[in-house]
Amino acid sequence: MPLGRLGALLLLAPTLLLMLLIFVGPIGWFLSAALGELGSLSEIWEEAVATLGSRTILAAILNTNWIAFLVTLVVLALGYPLAYALTRAKGLAFTAILVCILLPYFTSVIVRTYAWMVLLGRNGLINQALLGLGVIQQPLELMYNRTGVIIGMTYVLLPYMILTLYSAMKAVDPRLLQAAEGMGASPFEVFRKVFFPLTLHGVVAGALIVFILGVGFFITPALMGGPGDIMIAMLIEREIELTQNWPVAALMTLVLLAVTLSLYAVYHRFSAERPGLAA
Amino acid sequence: MPRDSGPATTPAILLEGLTKRYGAETVVADVNLDIAPGEFLTLLGPSGSGKTTTLSMLAGFVLPDAGRVVLAGRDVSKAPPRARGLGMVFQNYAIFPHLDVFENVAFPLRVQRKPQKEVETRVWDALQMVKLTGFEKRYARQLSGGQQQRVALARAIVAHPPVVLMDEPLGALDKNLRYHMQVEIKEIQRRLGTTMVYVTHDQEEALTMSDRIAIMNHGRIAQLGPPREVYEKPENAFVARFLGEANLLAAKPAAGGAVTAKGAPLEAGSGALGAEGGFLFVRPEKVTLSAGAAPAGPNRLSGTIRHASFLGNVVRYAVELGEPEPLLVDAANAAGAAIFGPGETVTASWDAGDCRLLAG
Amino acid sequence: MSGLILPRRTLLAAGLAMPFVKTAAAQAGEVIIRNPGGVYDDVMRKYVYDPFTQATGIKVTAVAATAAKLLAMFRANNVELDVIDAGDSILEQLRRQNALAPLDYGNWRWTKPDDIPAEVRLPTRAANMLYGSVLAYSKEAFPDGRHPKSWAEFWDATKFPGPRSLADMATGNPYLEFALLADGVPKDKLYPIDIDRAFRAMGRIRPQIRKFWDTGALSAQMMADKEVVLAGLWNGRVQVLMDRGAPLGIEWNENMIEVQAVGIFKDAKNVAGGQKLIDFMLQPEAQAGYCRDLTYGPTNKQAFALLPAEQLTRMPGSPASADKGFYKNIAWWEDNRDRVNRQWSRWILG
Structure with missing residues (x-):
């Protein structure tokens, strides 16, 4: 119904306009102002080739995607059972789990990082305990390396995954599970053939959110990572803060944006191709 | 079966x-x-x-x-x-x-x-x-x-x-x-x-x-x-009522059988009343209506048509008998069947084999 | 709290667009100053801002802003503060953008301009204190004076084993100077820095680096938690820990003196008030007060007389330590930071 669609568009127009203004506006302004500094299109092109073709940027992009990918895997592995526990919990237990999940948002990144130091440091609680128990002879390197980045990012990103999965799991009709059981499926088969597929769109959405947010991380890797754990957003931030090199920052931002948008496109395709999934 | x-x-x-x-x-x-x-x-x-x-x-x-x-x-x-x-x-x-x-x-x-x-x-x-x-x-x-x-x-x-x-x-x-x-x-x-x-x-x-x-x-x-x-053959009032329309006429024991609340004689092929009395159960489609007042006899009650509803293949009458409940009667809408109007005097009757006594 | 750069929490987008101060700057009775925040702000309020308000009736409001934000503000023609109290690299960047007003030395009342050394008394900025990047060590790992006594020894992991930390590129100024000193370049031949040589030297120490620190707080925390036993960091950060009894020491040999300075936006709403605040801040009594609490070096030579001799030895740029150190050449850094940044990225990811 073209008229109904137009009507809906008209109703949404103020919101869309506001979103455009608030979200797209600043990025557009920044990109045009920054790239404008370079002058003509051919000059922009030259700078783009030089910046994006450099080994440094390529290494940082690879690094970024790889870290975000690992974090997504870890977050998914931890988040799925936790979200499931949340769907099963009632009353006080529910509140307790929820508070634990949302705790990262009540502390500043700085406070959190010092807490990690106390816990994960060479002389931190975990190492002290393991050394004391004789499990290890040398302290484990749990921070200021890739492990630290993954621990730190997992902690911050876990809630996005859990809350996304939670709503997907809550939407699963328990009668379908019962039906599967009644048709002879074992608990594992009920999970594998019914519950998991029905929450798959939540898994994909959660993974996508985590990955996209993860790709843009710079504080946690800077605080928890080692010398080589450089992510693209850290480079962008340095170009802005240290050298005020807006054009280069803008070009790198475009790369980040391209990665994010192409992932979103993949997700969109994925969900469109599966009519069985409630859209 | x-x-x-x-x-x-x-x-x-x-x-x-x-x-x-x-x-x-x-x-x-x-x-x-x-x-x-x-x-x-x-x-x-x-x-x-x-x-x-x-x-x-x-x-x-x-x-x-x-x-x-x-x-x-x-x-x-x-x-x-x-x-x-x-x-x-x-x-x-x-x-x-x-x-x-x-x-x-x-x-x-x-x-x-x-x-x-x-x-x-x-x-x-x-x-x-x-x-x-x-x-x-x-x-x-x-x-x-x-x-x-x-x-x-x-x-x-x-x-x-x-x-x-x-x-x-x-x-x-x-x-x-x-x-x-x-x-x-x-x-x-x-x-x-x-x-x-x-x-x-x-x-x-x-x-x-x-x-x-x-x-x-x-x-x-x-x-x-x-x-x-x-x-x-429902065994109790609940089953009788739950399965389709049913007439449950209040009945009490009398010498040699049962009578309605007003004392009209009843005769049922099966079932029994409780000590305190009970009901006579008869399905509306088992009741026959004829014009005029009833000659004496069991399961023959006179009354007047309170209203008639046309249901297509069936005409449903509510007959006022002076008993606590009106009697429902389903008459097949067959060729040549008599149609009664509100206020007409009729006789409702049924066979002993089509009704049943139920304890309250 | 010297803070060449702020903790890097400020979101990029927020930093660019949001006006963060009510437009109260319009009223003549208020000066808005950017400072590095935290303890620094507390100390300055005690020795400078509140006494200044008492003396003049002009209120002082402190705000935080990164270099990028200050520059964006100027570029957007939307200057919302008057005085900038920052590492001199920020002020040098602003000077190069022609964003600063000349300082009105001729009309100073509280401070005699000649008491401030000419090297740090520039047309658009004046130093309010000196801080140093020093070699700090754990007394547990290196007791009885057997610690590294030069950057060459810091670089010697065989003789002085243990994890180390140095400044990250994110601070704006990784310690290329120390790398060159370790490689045998004399103190007075450091500038212009041979970047390639410096990075080659950095590559030799890198396996020993547990983490390059990007905030002063992190550098101190890593020493306090014994994550590292050796570090190059800001003297004030170690001093605070030592004063609390941490088993740490400072080697003043080959310390790098850096400058904290104040300047005024030429488009500021209260330039006159800003001139007065700077004049007030640089007088000997005020400097002696805040430098004592922050353990940084005063720039007003009259202030040295007001400080105990024992404390002067711990102050960068003071007569007691000045000859062991060298001044960082901020102009070189402003000219070359872009190149260093690029090279750093290549080096760290290579």
Whole structure:
């Protein structure tokens, strides 16, 4: 119904306009102002080739995607059972789990990082305990390396995954599970053939959110990572803060944006191709 | 009826003293049932009567607090649903939204790890049987309610389970479609020789389809018997009222029989009043109306027409007898049948064999 | 709290667009100053801002802003503060953008301009204190004076084993100077820095680096938690820990003196008030007060007389330590930071 669609568009127009203004506006302004500094299109092109073709940027992009990918895997592995526990919990237990999940948002990144130091440091609680128990002879390197980045990012990103999965799991009709059981499926088969597929769109959405947010991380890797754990957003931030090199920052931002948008496109395709999934 | 044929075979389903309590409330109380192979048994009752809980205990979703569930001689009271090998059709169909029609129907075979070839043949057969071939690649949300119902049915029978349970399977369909499906379900059941336990709150459906009906009330079986028997010979007022329209004339014992509240003589072929009296039960379609006041005799009461409603094949009269309740009479709209108007004096009469005395 | 750069929490987008101060700057009775925040702000309020308000009736409001934000503000022609109290690299960047007003030395009342050394008394900025990047060590790992006494020894992991930390590129100024000193370049031949040589030297120490620190707080925390036993960091950060009894020490040999300075936006709403605040801040009594609490070096030579001799030895740029150190050449860094940044990225990811 073209008229109904137009009507809906008209109703949404103020919101869309506001979103455009608030979200797209600043990025557009920044990109045009920054790239404008370079002058003509051919000059922009030259700078783009030089910046994006450099080994440094390529290494940082690879690094970024790889870290975000690992974090997504870890977050998914931890988040799925936790979200499931949340769907099963009632009353006080529910509140307790929820508070634990949302705790990262009540502390500043700085406070959190010092807490990690106390816990994960060479002389931190975990190492002290393991050394004391004789499990290890040398302290484990749990921070200021890739492990630290993954621990730190997992902690911050876990809630996005859990809350996304939670709503997907809550939407699963328990009668379908019962039906599967009644048709002879074992608990594992009920999970594998019914519950998991029905929450798959939540898994994909959660993974996508985590990955996209993860790709843009710079504080946690800077605080928890080692010398080589450089992510693209850290480079962008340095170009802005240290050298005020807006054009280069803008070009790198475009790369980040391209990665994010192409992932979103993949997700969109994925969900469109599966009519069985409630859209 | 299969249960009457041949020598005593092992019952397909045996429920013994089945009881379920939720807190202080007893939802199912001491239910005993003995269902023969190939029988179509319906659990009929108002909502909250315990029929669905009984079915859930049979399926294994709910474990009984007391009593046993025995399937073909095997005690499965504590077994999980998957160990019972039953087919099921659920009230909401429970079609898996992430699987197409083919995979939905194939589901019971997949969990049994049947080879692909066999799966394909059986699914095709089942879809054939429910007349849904050509829809294999559709998803639930691309199907109408009736088609979803057929998918659920095909899925329930695809693995050829000896017993199929159905929980209000036609509740969501419109009247025409429902009638159609009733016939088809019955047809399939007969063809496969499946034992069927069917839950419904719709008496017409129960009467149409069942070999026997177990009418449930407050967690107990109020009466168990073939449709005709429970319809025509209800054992209590609840069953009489629940299955269609019924006249329950207040009656009290009198020398040599019973009389109405006003003292008119009654004669019934079966049943008995309680010490305190009770009712005379007669179905509206068993009552005959004739013009003019009644000559003396049992089961002959005069009164006046209060109103008449034209229902198509039947005209329903409410006759004022001076008793506490008016008498309902269904007269066939046959050729040449007399039509009475409000205020006319009539005589209502019925045979002793068509009525029954019930204790209060 | 010297803070060449702020903790890097400020979101990029927020930093660019959001006006963060009510437009109260319009009223003549208020000066708005950017400072590094935290303890620094507390100390300055005690010795400078509150006494200044008492003396003049002009209120002082402190706000936080990164270099990028200050520059964006100027570029967007939307200057919302008057005085900038920051590492001199920020002020040098602003000077190069022609964003600063000349300081009105001729009309100073509280401070005699000649008491401030000419090297740090520039037309558009004046130093309010000096801080140093020093070699800090754990006394547990290196007791009885057997610690590294030069950057060459810091670089010697065989003789002085243990994890180390140095400044990250994110601070704006990784310690290329120390790398060159370790490689044998004399103190007075450091500038212009031979970047390639410096990175080659950095590569030799890198396996020993547990983490390059990007905030002063992190550098101190790593020493306090014994994550590292050696570090190059800001003297004030170690001093605070030592004052609390941590078993740490400072080697003043080859310390790098850096400058904290103040300047005024030329488009500020209260330039006159800003001139007065700077004049007030640089007088000996005020400097002696805040430098004592922050353990940084005063720039007003009259202030040295007001400080105990024992404390002067711990102050960068003071007569006691000045000859062991060298001044960082901020102009070189402003000219070359872009190149260093690029090279750093290549080096760290290579």
